[in-house]
Ligand code: HEM
């Protein structure tokens with residue numbers, strides 16, 4: 154019966170294609186659409202701010218160099234992940250991340266909470282040649298970052314594009330994007346004050362790469378790394394305990410019972 | 416060769432199309448003059464002007480006899496597609512070996528931006544998946560649809576547009592990464608203008624395919640075409656939804672995806688997993704369902720299993736993407752759905768693997784003697800293995816160990832080398848002699864050599880990554896008696912080096928095999944054509960292979 158029916162669809166190409174589209178659409182619609190409508194999907198975090206222009210530029214350098222290919226930014230709800238990297242990641246923490254950079258491979262460690270863990274100088278040395286600070290590392294060296302000046306004239310356009318897709322940048326932030334990028338890396342300049350005015354007192358003002366005569370891609374990348382995990386405190390206020398990693402022996406025993414939720 | 420089958424009018428039409436593309440290139444070059452976008456615009460401009468010059472120089476060369484077209488297949492684009500596929504194979508695998516070596520010996524990054532691991536890695540994945548795999552899929556789909564419909568491709572220019580346009584996309588993708596252009600979405604890294612271009616190419620492909628099927632002289636659409644249709648249609652849907660983005664400006668290559676955070680993660684892995692399903696699986700199953708029975712000269716074992724497997728794959732796969740996000744900030748219910756459907760996926764997957772292997776029942780002596788058929792047999796076995804492994808890895812507690820480790824990479828390459836690449840090589844070795852009207856490949860011994868290099872290379876690669884992945888996963892979660900983590904991250908990295916070296920070696924052997932294959936294909940093409948008799952059988956109207964691949968067993 155079913156076979157005869159199938160014999161029929163096989164006779165019409167358009168019918169067959171429509172059947173394929175119908176069969177293939179269900180899963181995606183059921184799994185994706187509710188993520189936009191169910192409120193609990195993304196937690197509340199009133200203290201959350203978007204990236205400063207310099208941090209956003211650094212994030213683009215991070216993407217450009219493919220750092221995401223070796224570093225995740227997603228601490229799972231497993232005990233060993235939490236013990237190693239800090240409180241597990243919440244959905245809200247990457248709410249303004251277009252695209253998200255959760256990653257799928259840890260050739261190097263997770264970076265979701267790397268902000269503040271090392272000094273700026275350490276990051277600069279590490280990025281310039283990782284083996285100077287970690288002799289066994291297999292991470293590539295990025296010496297050109299400190300030599301390449303950062304393009305800032307179009308940062309306003311970057312912020313405006315992000316505003317268009319829902320990141321809460323104000324028109325004032327957009328208008329001052331280039332100046333704020335400069336100010337964040339020049340602590341003694343007139344521009345520095347504006348950054349904290351617009352992005353809050355916790356925005357870090359620092360001569361990230363140690364040189365204040367020129368704004369480089371190194372400044373931007375270090376500013377980004379230093380802000381990772383610090384845009385909101387939501388994860389630290391969470392009280393649900395992480396899941397135990399199952400023992401290797403009882404891997405086959407079935408799914409863990411506790412929810413990974415919040 | 417390209418133009419000899421086109422009439423003067425068609426050559427002029429092609430020139431117009433190339434001119435339109437050249438104008439787009441010019442527009443990008445001007446709009447993006449302060450941006451890497453301008454470089455890509457210039458590439459497009461120069462490439463299409465060169466094509467125009469070539470077409471103009473051949474404008475007056477002898478025209479084909481149009482009246483004979485309905486009784487002849489259109490194979491020129493297929494030949495070029497196979498050549499491009501093999502070129503991309505060597506490029507992509509060479510880059511694979513290179514990035515593998517960079518992980519073992521980081522000084523191979525040479526402190527140079529475009530050579531560094533993060534930029535080369537997507538060049539590897541795009542080169543092998545889209546360059547090698549995609550060209551092979553386009554070429555074989557053009558071949559299979561004509562033979563199983565016993566009809567000529569429904570277009571003279573459009574097959575070229577699809578093939579060359581697709582390769583332009585791959586070229587923009589790879590050169591973009593080297594310049595630092597990427598959306599960072601795995602397997603969807605190319606920027607907005609390349610993505611838009613691919614949509615144009617893909618829609619043309621879809622229309623061409625459907626129109627060719629509409630010309631068929633068989634009442635039923637053969638199984639292989641179901642898979643090719645699913646591949647074309649679903650990849651279009653996935654591509655469009657995952658790549659929706661806002662460019663910084665029309666003069667910028669950089670863009671921001673409209674999705675963010677957890678929704679972006681889900682859209683990305685809905686795309687990513689189904690790129691596996693409809694690019695790396697459905698399309699290649701299409702290949703398998705045609706070339707394997709043809710080479711074995713046996714009908715497909717079971718028509719019913721084909722139906723079960725096809726609809727199972729089309730329906731279940733789309734639910735499974737969330738297994739890439741176990742224990743993350745993705746809501747728990749979506750993870751559970753993903754796990755459940757991944758386990759159910761094993762049924763249709765094994766239905767296809769089983770169908771392929773049982774088709775060989777009664778032809779085992781051929782599998783023993785014929786390395787080409789053995790390529791396809793081993794591919795079916797690896798397909799079964801990697802889908803079993805995939806369903807296993809999708810179980811949450813298993814994934815808690817494997818995720819983020821080399822075990823994933825081992826799984827990927829069991830599928831990519833063992834299944835995707837081997838089925839492709841087997842199909843190409845079946846296709847090349849018939850396409851160029853040769854009696855057989857130039858050297859059966861070299862096919863044999865390629866087979867063993869590929870198999871040994873795959874095994875070394877996969878065993879190295881299984882070991883390293885499991886060691887890594889266990890070290891990360893081991894606690895001391897006093898309840899602290901036993902190993903630092905660095906300890907686990909240091910433990911990886913021997914495996915990274917072994918993987919490089921395995922990959923090198925696999926690459927060597929592909930180079931041997933290129934040489935063998937080249938020598939076959941250069942040999943003198945076989946007797947016209949074999950050629951005669953392969954015509955749209957003749958029943959070219961009575962009772963084998965076109966009619967599935969019932
Ligand atoms: C010469 C053979 C090959 C070698 C040496 C090789 C090597 C590599 C290396 C070193 C990586 C990066 C792994 C990491 O980041 O830790 C990789 C990733 C990848 N390769 Fe290959 N590869 C080869 C062939 C192929 C083929 C033929 C395909 C597909 C048809 C393929 C598909 C992929 C994919 C999809 C990834 C990304 C995996 C992930 O994100 O988990 N590779 N390969």
Ligand code: HEM
Pocket residue numbers: 257601687691695696735738739740757758760761764798801802803804805806807808809810814817818819823826827829830831834835
């Ligand atoms: C029943 C079929 C399959 C299932 C259920 C499945 C499941 C999985 C799972 C659970 C992962 C690991 C996700 C993670 O922890 O990050 C994965 C990764 C992957 N699989 Fe499969 N798999 C299947 C078949 C295949 C096949 C045939 C291929 C062919 C090449 C393949 C290619 C990949 C790739 C490329 C990735 C890596 C994605 C990434 O992280 O970049 N899979 N798969």
